Structure formats: structure tokens, C-alpha cells
Amino acid sequence: MSGGSEPPRRGPAANAELALLLEVAGTPKPGNVDRHRDLVDLRFEQFLAGAVGARPGLERAAAGAPVGEAFETAVAGMSEQSGGNTQFGCLLLLVPLVRAVAAGDLSPSGVRDVCEATTVADAAGFYRAFEHVDVAVADPPEGMDALDVRRGADAVPALRERETTLFDVLSASAEPVDDAGTPGDANAREWVEGFRRTFRAAEAIVADDGPLVDRAARAFLDLLAEADDTLVRTQHGAEAAAEVRERAAEVESLADAEAWAAELVDRGVNPGTTADLTAAALFVALERGVTV
């Protein structure tokens, strides 16, 4: 090594891991684990271990490995802590974003290309990832029982028979969940829509001022005000999700959100999908050169 040379910039896998850490450090993030709050059965340090454990899978994505394989590896590593699911949804967003960097085009169309190019083998990796950790999910769309993600690896033969790619799986999850047009899973919609909300939130983080963890908390609150949180809807119903979204829209500052943060933790209302989007936006912001 030459003395005094500039260190290499953080690669995309390192930035993805750092995005996971910055996300959980951002406070207040009402209802979520953050720098100042644990949940009853999920603690801050379990997110630290989850992020560290995910790194090898993220490195595989950065090296160009298939999305499903990189994702399963990341989830397996993330699960090596006693808290259960810490960052499954974050990784579902981060892995294709890291792959887009590896392909030289971190943009809505670049990541959409990565997602559309996924295969049946990628879908199998995604299903196998559910074997490593319990994930809170809604019932599968109609006609998709054989492909219920809760079946894990048992669903792989059905995937192969139907030639279902990972993009197909997530497209189905992104569909409206009822005749009223209630949107489907917010993470799946990012896959289908070229990470529209992720890139918009990343722009806001880059344009914002102050410590990055404060920007992360503001981005979280803005995303929460923008759309119903999928995890809140899955766990507490549509009315609770709408209430959280409306309350988030009233928040005017981080200080203003402090009391509400404690209230949501007490009620067990956890807008985890919005935290996933925040981590993805932090990753894009880091790749755009925002400094820590």
C-alpha cells in the first residue's frame, strides 16, 4: 500500500449496510426502533447485528450475483441475532438497488431493468429467504395460495411449474388488494414502479440540511404522510394505517414527533414498511455523495 493515498470510496455494499444503520439510528421514527427507543421484543442492537450480518449478501449483489441468491444470503446473515426479522423489507429494496449500481445505472430505469430481469431462480431464492426468519405478511392474492410466501421453499416447485419470476411475484403483491383500489404492498410497488418513492425521498435527503440521521427521520415522516404503511395495515387494519398517515401529515418538526413516537411504541403500531423505504432512500443518497 502506498502511504498517505486516498482511501477508496465506500463501495455499494458498504453504503447499503451503512444505510441500514443510519435508518435505525434516525430518531424520532414513530412506532419504530430508533436511537432512543426499543420495542418490547426487538432491540436496537439486534438491528446493528442484522446490518452487519447482511453485508456478505450485499457484497454478492455488488459483485453481480443474481438478486435471489444475494437476497437469501443477506437475509440469512441478517437473521443471526435473537430478535427475529429486523431488515427483511429493507433488503428487498437494497439488493436490486445495489445491483443497479453494479450495472452502472442507479436510476429508476436502471433498477427497474434489474427487477424485470429477475428469473424463476431469483423467485426461489426469495421464497427460501422466508425459511430464515418469520416475516409479517398479508394473505396472498387470489389464486396465489400455492405461492404463499409463508410456504418458503415448499413453494419452489409451483414457481418452476408456473415459470414465475421474482418480478412476477412482486408484481402480484403490488396489485390493489381490493375492488376499492387500496394499493398493494408498498415495497413491491417500488419494484414495479422503478423505486419512485425511494428516489424522491433520496432527493429530499440530499437537499436537506443537518446531520444525516435527522434527515433520515424527516424523510421517514414525509414518507409516512404520503401513503398508508403496509405493515401497519397488515397488523392493525386499514383504519389504523389511515390514522397513522393522517397524523404524520400533521407533524411539523422532529420535536413535534417525539410524543407521538412514544405513543405508537406503546400501542404496538409499527410502520416498518416506511422504515424500509427510508433505508433505501438513505442508500441512494449515500451513493449520490451525501456525507456522514
Add this chain to the structure above:
Amino acid sequence: MSGGSEPPRRGPAANAELALLLEVAGTPKPGNVDRHRDLVDLRFEQFLAGAVGARPGLERAAAGAPVGEAFETAVAGMSEQSGGNTQFGCLLLLVPLVRAVAAGDLSPSGVRDVCEATTVADAAGFYRAFEHVDVAVADPPEGMDALDVRRGADAVPALRERETTLFDVLSASAEPVDDAGTPGDANAREWVEGFRRTFRAAEAIVADDGPLVDRAARAFLDLLAEADDTLVRTQHGAEAAAEVRERAAEVESLADAEAWAAELVDRGVNPGTTADLTAAALFVALERGVTV
């Protein structure tokens, strides 16, 4: 990948990075950045970025690279954040510990073997590491001006001429700093003494109960009560270091240490060397199987 297989356990580089993260998350750690406190010019998220950035150097150590090269790489990566020196001292302890794991013997004699086997090239890597970041250090021992670490790479010819290994450098720093026998640098003493305090603190962490970050904070307070902190002595003098040690010995619980933590931060008294030892002890405890 096979479905549902057990994930590989975290390797030593991942455990070393996690130890850095758990150390900074432990609270209260009076005078240091922790989950609840930033310093004026050094923030929590800069420690997160420092830990993430150090990983490639830690991976090199785990793969058996020379100590000096692995250390310089880790420090270069750690420095890719805007806060300056976050974990230089931690890495000086972690790199030989990771190498000891790689050599199959994480014990006082195993790590002492790693340290004693260091070469002049390792010393050169150590000096080059000072080019990446400003580190608060004391004046060099008498007759060692040519080897003042603040000279960075400029000291390398003198190292070569005198055939000074990294173990020689740290042995000199470990020597008493005056005729009264005031102990030398605490991290250097770990190198010379087979990481005596590190292994003892690790045993205490393993035997302790409760969340690992609370155990980390208790280990920090016990280490602080045990000996003067080198960084406090360098920055504020021997009297301040003795006062901190004596006050730490009076602490009876984490709650008891909260007010003192705020006071030390306000006074700018930062027992950073004790934090280094805490990170090293957390690493050994993780390698011994303590769970997060």
C-alpha cells in the same frame, strides 16, 4: 444455495465490526459518544460509518494479511466520514485479536504470539495509518523523536534503519512515562501483556446478564475504575485521569452514571482509551458465543 440451511456463523471480521457498533451503542459511557449522547464535534453516525468503513481491513486480518497492512486498511476505511478519528485505538486492539482467531488461538498467549511476530513492515503500516486521520497522542518516549507517530510515513526510513517492529514500537509506548512508574499507553500495554484487561473484561461480559449493550456499559465503567484512561491523561493531565478513575469506582449502577455522563461530556473529558478496551472485550465475548 440449499433451502433452509443454517446460515454460517458471523466470521471474526463481522464480529469485530459488530463490537465497534455495540461499543458506541452502550450507554451511559461517561464522556464518550454513546446511544444517547454526541460530542460537540463527533456524532454517533460517524462511529457507524467508521465501523462500516473498517470492515475491509478487518476482513484482511481475518484472511491472514499482515497486521500492519490490515490495520492501515481498516483505519483508511474508518476515516471515510467527516468526524475524524472515531475508532483508531479500537482497531489497534481488534486487528491482532482477529488475526489470533484466524490463527486458531484467541487467548492471551495466542494474541501475544501475533503481536510478537510483527515486523518492520507492520510498523510501517502502523505509521502510515496516522496519515489518514489525526490521532491524539502523547509525546514520544525519550530518544524516540525520529519515531514520533505524528511523523507518519516520514518515520518509515528510521524504522527500517533501526529494524523496529510494530511490537517494538508498542513496547516502547507501554513503558512507564515517568520515574514514578506512571503506566504507559493502555492499548500498548494490552499488546505487551497479552490483552490481560481485554480478556478479563470479556469474561465479565459473558458472565453478565441482560442486553449486550448494557453489559458493554457496565464493562466500560469497570475498566474505567480499574486504571487511569490514557486519552484523558494525554488531554487533561494525570490529576484529571485519577479523578475520573476514582469517580468511576463510586458508580453503583448504570442509572447512577447518567448524570456523570452528561457532566463529562460538558467538560470535554473523553475516556476514549477505555472505550477501545471495551470494544476489544466485546469482540472476545462475541467470539465466545455471547448472543445479540
